[in-house]
Amino acid sequence: MGLTNPQYDKIRRDYDRKQLENRAVQEARMQEVYGRLPRLREMDETTADLAYQRAKRLLAGDQASADKLAGQLQEIKEGKQVLLTSAGYPVDYLELPFHCPFCRDTGYVDGKRCRCFEQAIVDMLFSQHPIHERLDQENFSTFSLEYYDREAPPGGGESPYEHMKQILAQSKRFVQNFQPGLENLLLTGSAGTGKTFLSNCIAGALMKKGVSVIYLSANQLFEALADHAYSREEPEQEEYYHWVLDSDLLIVDDLGTELNNSLVSSELFCCLNERELRRKSTIISTNLTMNQIRASYSERVASRLMENYRLLRLFNSDIRLKKREERLGLAVNTKDGIKDGGK
Ligand SMILES: [Zn+2]
Structure with a gap:
């Protein structure tokens, strides 16, 4: 009465499906918020640009410039949170949503099966x-x-x-x-x-x-x-x-x-x-x-x-x-x- 391979595969597929659904929810929220707050889209574009420049500076060994860029990135992040909450959204509205706070729907924590995975096995058995x-x-x-x-x-x-x-x-x-x-x-x-x-x-x-x-x-x-x-x-x-x-x-x-x-x-x-x-x-x-x-x-x-x-x-x-x-x-x-x- 152990778990058969098809049963095990079904649990794995359920995790894949959950992750896809989570990403779709995040994407839909992003589009919704960009529509209402165009300024936020600009800030995200600036963030991507600054992060790229920071990576380049780090590779070039220019720690001082990289630190300065990190400071700017932090400022933009905080500005985004203010913009989002003042428009009535929860502060984590654009974060990837998940059902399990321990493994974020990956099924694993530190390379070990998450407790939700164990529960899924028990539920199946x-x-x-x-x-x-x-x-x-x-x-x-x-x-x-x-x-x-x-x-x-x-x-x-x-x-x-x-x-x-x-x-x-x-x-x-x-x-x-x-x-x-x-x-x-x-x-x-x-x-x-x-x-x-x-x-x-x-x-x-x-x-x-x-x-x-x-x-x-x-x-x-x-x-x-x-x-x-x-x-x-x-x-x-x-x-x-x-x-x-x-x-x-x-x-x-x-x-x-x-x-x-x-x-x-x-x-x-x-x-x-x-x-x-x-x-x-x-x-x-x-x-x-x-x-x-x-x-x-x-x-x-x-x-x-x-x-x-x-x-x-x-x-x-x-x-x-x-x-x-x-x-x-x-x-x-x-x-x-x-x-x-x-x-
Ligand atoms: Zn979990």
Whole structure:
């Protein structure tokens, strides 16, 4: 399950395509700005001319003249920035744009594969492209607290709304302070409380920061663990498994919904353990309670989660149900305190 040559070529071609697109964007902006600010075109022409003369002076060993020309070039550069910003353009408007700030869409940094290249390999190996599309929709800016009840539960305590506000803040801090291996999260709560949405928010925000993220359903993870357990030492299988252990962040969605057996359960413990040894972070979401985790997997797995994972317990009435009601126009207005269909 390693990367095939055609897959590798596809990633390389994607970088070539991005670079071409970037240059086309830059060229179009240049023409637009020249049209509006003819003075800027003149300054660019002068810059090209002075740079040529400076190169000649340097070759002739005339350092003093070259330095003087360098000073003039700097002045023109600053003048261009003033002209550009006073016309309302961002100061870097004419710079070559790029998606990845680390490699500027070349795929390499200091001769090594950039983290975005590694993520592209992971995405290809684990067929993560549908996830990227989902992340465009499910992120911190689209996360709405309005789906959480503002009423405190009958027994007292925090309302789901207040509680979720804190969980959201904790999740944002997790992203802000992220260092591989620093912290793991266990998101628990019944179906429809927003666990998957929240882990998507975290995944997307970290990917933007260049963190390598593998997002697996519990089913996919257990398949990978089973493949690893039953076909040890096959090189292709090892490469696939290496990513499961070595991504900066592994997200396991909906633990407890997979088919598992005792061999694979013990593989789960080894995987979580190995990731901690390698100083990597893991987020697990589950509907299961700690007792159910103990019963379904093992005491070792349960106590590892209790000791080394920050527990974020989500609760609410079923959000997906609410969203469906909203779409059907059956929404009950909780903001005005009208509940139970406004009877
Ligand atoms: Zn990059």
